Amino acid sequence: MRTLLDIAGLSVAYGHVTALHELSLAVPEGGIVALLGANGAGKSSLLKAVAGVVRPRGGRVVFDGRDITGAGVPARLAGGLVLVPEGRRILVSLTIEENLLVGAHLRRDPDGVQRDIAAIYDRFPNLGRRRHMAASCLSGGEQQMLAVGRAMIARPRLLMLDEPSLGLSPLFIGHLFALIRELNRDGITILLVEQNTAQALAVAHKAAVLELGRIVMAGDPAQLAGDPRLAEAYLGRAAGEPAALH
Amino acid sequence: MIAQQLVNGLMLGAIYVLVAVSFTLSIGILNFLNFSIPGLFMVGGMVTWILIGKGLHWGLAILGAVAAAGLVALAVERLSYRRSQAREPEVPLVSSLGFLVLLENLALVGAGSDQQAFPALVPDFNLRIGGLVVGGAQLVSLAVALTLVVAISVVLSRTSLGRQVRSIAESRETAVILGIDVGRLVPGIFILSAVFTALGGVLFALNYLQVSPFMGEGVGFKGVAAMILGGMGSIWGAVAGGLLIGLTEVLSITYLGADVVNVTVYGLLLAVMVLRPQGLFGRPPAREKL
Numbered sequence: 332m333r334t335l336l337d338i339a340g341l342s343v344a345y346g347h348v349t350a351l352h353e354l355s356l357a358v359p360e361g362g363i364v365a366l367l368g369a370n371g372a373g374k375s376s377l378l379k380a381v382a383g384v385v386r387p388r389g390g391r392v393v394f395d396g397r398d399i400t401g402a403g404v405p406a407r408l409a410g411g412l413v414l415v416p417e418g419r420r421i422l423v424s425l426t427i428e429e430n431l432l433v434g435a436h437l438r439r440d441p442d443g444v445q446r447d448i449a450a451i452y453d454r455f456p457n458l459g460r461r462r463h464m465a466a467s468c469l470s471g472g473e474q475q476m477l478a479v480g481r482a483m484i485a486r487p488r489l490l491m492l493d494e495p496s497l498g499l500s501p502l503f504i505g506h507l508f509a510l511i512r513e514l515n516r517d518g519i520t521i522l523l524v525e526q527n528t529a530q531a532l533a534v535a536h537k538a539a540v541l542e543l544g545r546i547v548m549a550g551d552p553a554q555l556a557g558d559p560r561l562a563e564a565y566l567g568r569a570a571g572e573p574a575a576l577h
Numbered sequence: 578m579i580a581q582q583l584v585n586g587l588m589l590g591a592i593y594v595l596v597a598v599s600f601t602l603s604i605g606i607l608n609f610l611n612f613s614i615p616g617l618f619m620v621g622g623m624v625t626w627i628l629i630g631k632g633l634h635w636g637l638a639i640l641g642a643v644a645a646a647g648l649v650a651l652a653v654e655r656l657s658y659r660r661s662q663a664r665e666p667e668v669p670l671v672s673s674l675g676f677l678v679l680l681e682n683l684a685l686v687g688a689g690s691d692q693q694a695f696p697a698l699v700p701d702f703n704l705r706i707g708g709l710v711v712g713g714a715q716l717v718s719l720a721v722a723l724t725l726v727v728a729i730s731v732v733l734s735r736t737s738l739g740r741q742v743r744s745i746a747e748s749r750e751t752a753v754i755l756g757i758d759v760g761r762l763v764p765g766i767f768i769l770s771a772v773f774t775a776l777g778g779v780l781f782a783l784n785y786l787q788v789s790p791f792m793g794e795g796v797g798f799k800g801v802a803a804m805i806l807g808g809m810g811s812i813w814g815a816v817a818g819g820l821l822i823g824l825t826e827v828l829s830i831t832y833l834g835a836d837v838v839n840v841t842v843y844g845l846l847l848a849v850m851v852l853r854p855q856g857l858f859g860r861p862p863a864r865e866k867l
Contacts, residue, residue, distance in 0.1 A: 384754055405756040420751040422744050433740050437756055481755075 332359035341390035350376035352544040365531040368541035382414040411488030423467035434481035472503030588715035590823020591722035595777035596800025597815035605810030615797025616680035621778025622788040646775035684790035808859025
């Protein structure tokens with residue numbers, strides 16, 4: 332499978348604190364890659380560096396064959412590299428529709444934007460019904476749907492999701508992972524950061540475990556799910572206990 | 578003749594509206610109480626006066642004054658706001674106050690402390706509606722202020738640019754993630770705020786036919802009062818506050834005498850703060866974001 336995103340030797344540091352240490356990762360086109368790891372392992376830093384929000388200390392980011400290490404956020408967005416940030420970051424003083432329109436601000440095809448907004452309302456009728464209300468009226472799960480919708484309107488080729496299931500009810504978590512599968516079937520490559528390890532491994536084609544800014548395990552999700560070290564560290568089960576998914 | 582005083586109050590209020598909107602843009606979008614604004618008001622009036630004195634057409638003189646205010650605002654952004662953004666919010670507040678002192682004293686050195694006579698640009702015609710007399714300059718003030726306020730309000734609420742600015746107002750970090758060009762839009766807000774203020778200064782000169790290095794101070798403080806009265810960060814709140822303070826001032830001068838005008842104006846502010854701390858159009862507890 333062709334590589335869509337190629338991260339090579341990427342280092343990120345905040346002052347003297349190293350968040351990523353010469354990390355390399357390839358995301359194949361059309362795949363779902365899950366990044367796992369404890370808080371502070373560097374997962375969010377990796378997504379932010381790929382999105383262009385954080386400047387790396389070293390290394391390269393190649394997207395679709397082009398070196399984008401020095402590119403700004405708008406250029407990356409225009410190329411189809413879109414981040415759904417941790418905590419959703421919905422603009423609560425704007426209406427639901429305005430949130431979607433802000434997500435489309437780099438596009439120059441107003442008709443296409445209107446069509447895509449209509450498609451998002453079809454997919455999430457709860458958003459469509461309240462399109463002119465302030466986004467603060469949405470529940471956490473609906474806000475996550477709006478955050479995904481706002482990313483969709485930017486026409487992603489690679490969608491990066493940072494802890495999308497955080498704070499959601501089990502019902503919404505089910506919806507969310509079904510949505511991730513659906514978007515992937517539509518041809519969008521997914522890079523998923525999750526604390527919900529079992530669900531993430533179930534949906535992913537490839538997984539990597541981060542620890543202190545380095546990848547310590549990577550490979551087939553089914554194998555990783557059965558790995559006693561991962562079970563012990565992140566699934567909250569004792570080693571040797573069977574890894575039941577779902 | 579109370580109706581006549583109401584008209585006069587609204588016309589004076591129009592000038593406060595421009596200053597109050599300028600303050601509210603700065604605090605609502607940038608979270609920055611920009612104390613250089615009274616200085617920009619003075620730059621609007623004084624530079625217009627200086628350029629007319631040098632023989633320039635009044636239209637070009639006003640354009641030059643607005644441009645000068647815009648350049649000063651960019652300097653405030655670069656030297657005061659941007660440098661101290663990451664630190665305490667009081668730091669840019671105090672250094673912008675430094676710009677006010679600097680601007681006033683530059684004007685003092687250049688033109689002396691006297692009131693300077695400003696030429697009558699608007700033909701001295703009076704519009705008579707029934708028993709009311711409305712001066713030409715007063716009409717111009719109200720028309721300019723209303724046009725600008727409606728324009729900024731429409732841009733903020735209806736356009737992509739406006740949505741991007743409101744995104745910055747709510748969360749700069751989110752705006753960056755969404756690819757909004759914060760580094761370009763923030764100086765733009767400073768320039769916009771300067772245009773409002775400087776035109777306020779020009780209108781003041783047009784109405785009172787005089788300018789001075791300290792002309793921005795009284796108006797500036799009333800502009801802050803108008804913004805707080807209306808609710809910080811709300812444009813229509815700034816409009817209501819500005820007009821209300823203009824009315825209070827004129828009625829108070831007419832019926833209570835000029836000595837007590839500050840007592841009534843700031844007394845009104847105090848009363849509103851006690852009864853409705855968030856201001857007339859403000860939303861508790863968080864500040865309204867435009």
